[in-house]
Amino acid sequence: MSTAYSMNWPAVRAIYRFEMGRFWRTAGQSILAPVISTTLYFVVFGAAIGSRVSAVDGVPYGLFIVPGLIMLSLLTQSIANASFGIYFPRFAGTIYEILSAPISPLEVVLGFVGAAASKSILIGLIILATSALFVPLRIEHPVWMIGFLLLTAVTFSLFGFVIGLWADGFEKLQLVPLLVVTPLTFLGGSFYAIGMLPPFWHAVSLLNPVVYLISGFRWAFFGKADVNIAISLGMTALFLVICLGLVTYIFRTGYRLKS
């Protein structure tokens, strides 16, 4: 029988819809939260600080922070959604049904990661729309902008999925985002160009993978970047491959999923 080779699309759809269901159930909160936080960022950084910082690379400061702001939410939301999405069924025991269903690891990942990425992309677009209320938006390479948005959302949803598989408690679920991702994002040039840093810190920043994401994304908006766009793209793709490898390894070995 060829059943082993044909994809179980109804299962992917079922998982995807189940996961999105949680988002829509709390739609008010899901949508309001990013709108409020974006507004706050604009008030604090755009208006208060921006009035003193004239322009970065010829881009008004208020506009300059838009890509970083979106990236910041994209990373945190992707990781939070995906890690919680897979951790919770493990914690509650409902994972039994997924394990006993005729689903391949690829299909499980497509369902969970697809939903997590969709949610964070939606939130990214909401932030973009909110930004337009404060600053005149300008996007030089819209296709690349969407491309980076997708690539980043998928990559970090995969990363979140790995965390959700690895965590064996709610503390661990929050450990990585708190100790690693948030600092890297803030230090990755969300609110400044790393070229503004002294040479030593500039060099250190280049070890931060988030720098490449934000730089690439900013290039899509303004046509200017901290690092070469090809390198940005390459680094993002590399991280995607690493996450894919980790997920594959986890499913091969049944690590933390089956006893």
Place this chain on the structure above:
Amino acid sequence: MPIISISQLSKTYTSGFTALRDIDLAIEAGEIFALLGPNGAGKSTLINIVCGIVTPSSGTVLVDGHDIAGDYRAARRAIGLVPQELTTDAFETVLNTVSFSRGLFGLRPDPGHIERILRALSLWDKRDSRLMTLSGGMKRRVLIAKALSHEPRVLFLDEPTAGVDVELRQDMWRLVRELRQQGVTVILTTHYIEEAEEMADRIGVIRRGEIILVEEKAALMRKLGRKQLTLNLQQPITAIPPELADYELALAADGRELVYTYDTRAERTGITGLLTGLAAAGIRFNDLHTEQSSLEDIFVGLVREEGARA
């Protein structure tokens, strides 16, 4: 061909604990098989391996000829599982969670089928209720509905009647019988002998990870039909008189008791003849009683006896 064949199956958990040892078991299509055993015997471990939730350490399992590892899609598609633990998605509605299960198993939505199942389980009125608002018994029904949503050919019920009231238990038994009529194979685990007695075609007893008995219920019931008559003798005897050799007799309590085993369902129990014979042999008694072993006794006896030997 059996619908499930398990051979040389063993499981050692990462803790080092061996929960199953060289299990060989064949389940025939269309039968109701009861797996009986005390807490921690390995019932859930066995079921969870067949269903893909626990990975075996060694051995093979075929479901309808499909290897659970090599051809897991075909194997799992045939199986519905109602787990022992009541785990549900608190915020989902009954209808959504049951439809979700059908999707997971790769089937197109079929509202008519889902409605039939929910009605059969008295869940239809609750279809829009969130799971967290349901009672434990209702949640158990929801888990059954989820397992039936994808039309399995084999249904595993891991302690379906634990913590369930009499009414739901009756419903459950009725449901299992209906399923059998539709040709569904049912494998259930239980601690309750009467449940196995009521439901099963065959009974397997598992203890400390080993199957120690698999028998047709009818055969077990034949053992059940046997009764023992114990006579307390006035004077101890050292041997059974030769003229009573035709009777199934045994001496007990240092010759002070004579035990006669007979079949209650035989045409003649032989009691009258025995008593006449005893009188003729001059054996007098001052008391007597009869007892019948239940499946429970057989079960407890088996588990104890094997326990002592181990």
